Amino acid sequence: MTVSLQPEELGTSFELSDHLADPAHLRAIDFKALAPETDPGHPPRILVLYGSLRERSFSRLVAQESARLLQYFGAETKIFNPSGLPLPDDADTDHPKVQELRELAKWAEGMVWVSPERHGAMTGIMKAQIDWIPLSLGAVRPTQGKTLALMQVCGGSQSFNAVNQMRILGRWMRMVTIPNQSSMPKAFTEFGEDDRIKPSPFYNRIVDVCEELMKFTYMTRSRSDYLVDRYSERVETGQELIDRVNKSGN
């Protein structure tokens, strides 16, 4: 099975094929089992962000593998290439890379963030992308109530500093951050010459995270307005929000 990944500048298309440890087990999952009747039915839209500009970046390779798996599970995926994105506030919001990122965030129903760990933290490249995405753009909420899966790659032994920080960031963006997560230690040992992840428990864990993201996205995507509706904001904005929630039947 060949899947094309976005954006075009990554210039990639891949075979999922026999790389999977056990495709029979992958196909056994019914991701829609807990989807409500209000589910819109189209393939879940997942935006994948990664936090490195290195030519051979393992976080990008993990991002691409995640996109491949999610497509295999029936999602539509897009990967944002952070190259050329200005630092936060170093350009106007009409900068093409900022616009591209914001449009992708609006389009998405769920996200995957994959950051390298640098100096015990997520990278500035990762954080800059999130800093360019506002909590709300008028009536549109690019992140609120959407699902989020977290992954990191390490150069050293397994650690969780970047995913822990991104979990806080996900909360700040009011996202439904799924419980499972992935941390790949010594990432430079986990890839073959074909730039694919070698079969391993770390690879299987990435499959687990993608599966869980599919389930949570189906469960919640048609209810994100309801999930992010807050008393304190109704107080601030008046009757408007109450009317909207009542009308949607939630």
Ligand SMILES: Cc1cc2nc3c(=O)[nH]c(=O)nc-3n(C[C@H](O)[C@H](O)[C@H](O)COP(=O)(O)O)c2cc1C
């Ligand atoms: C300045 C710097 C700091 C780093 N700090 C850490 C660290 O704190 N923990 C860790 O496990 N790896 C650390 N690394 C290794 C990177 O996480 C590793 O090279 C990773 O593969 C980089 O991601 P990328 O391949 O997507 O570019 C550091 C690398 C650099 C260059």
